[in-house]
Amino acid sequence: MVRRRDxxxxxLDRWSARPMRLGTSDCVRMVASHLRKLGTKVRLPPSGSYxxxxxxxxxxxxxxxxxxxxxxxxxxxxxxxxxxAIVGDILMLPGVDRLGALTIALGNGRxxxxxxxxxxxxxxxxxxxxxxAWRVPV
Numbered sequence: 001m002v003r004r005r006d007x008x009x010x011x012l013d014r015w016s017a018r019p020m021r022l023g024t025s026d027c028v029r030m031v032a033s034h035l036r037k038l039g040t041k042v043r044l045p046p047s048g049s050y051x052x053x054x055x056x057x058x059x060x061x062x063x064x065x066x067x068x069x070x071x072x073x074x075x076x077x078x079x080x081x082x083x084x085a086i087v088g089d090i091l092m093l094p095g096v097d098r099l100g101a102l103t104i105a106l107g108n109g110r111x112x113x114x115x116x117x118x119x120x121x122x123x124x125x126x127x128x129x130x131x132x133a134w135r136v137p138v
Contacts, residue, residue, distance in 0.1 A: 109126055
């Protein structure tokens with residue numbers, strides 16, 4: 001649990017100062033760096049290779065995935081009920097677009113992620129609606 005806590009805190013520390021920009025500072029890049037910190041190999045397109053939702057969808061399709069959820073499933077992460085998430089797990093929240101929003105569980109029902117109503121970088125959120133979640137192996 002200490003390793004999970006430290007990785008989740010590192011994600012908050014690193015990404016809270018970076019405004020959301022598709023392709024360079026977004027939920028996919030945040031989750032990928034978190035997964036790497038916990039020992040999961042993740043391959044992403046080069047930074048800046050997509051800048052729009054259609055561009056992100058094109059990058060997903062080029063990698064052989066129809067959605068972010070499918071991409072996480074392909075990395076062998078086990079889907080869990082969102083209520084079962086513990087510190088360091090990945091939760092998908094509804095997004096303002098068809099991509100959805102990936103977040104990292106911090107504990108006590110809170111996650112780190114970006115929200116369109118919060119200026120600046122990733123922040124601590126307390127979601128009320130979830131799409132799905134994945135257990136991150138450590």
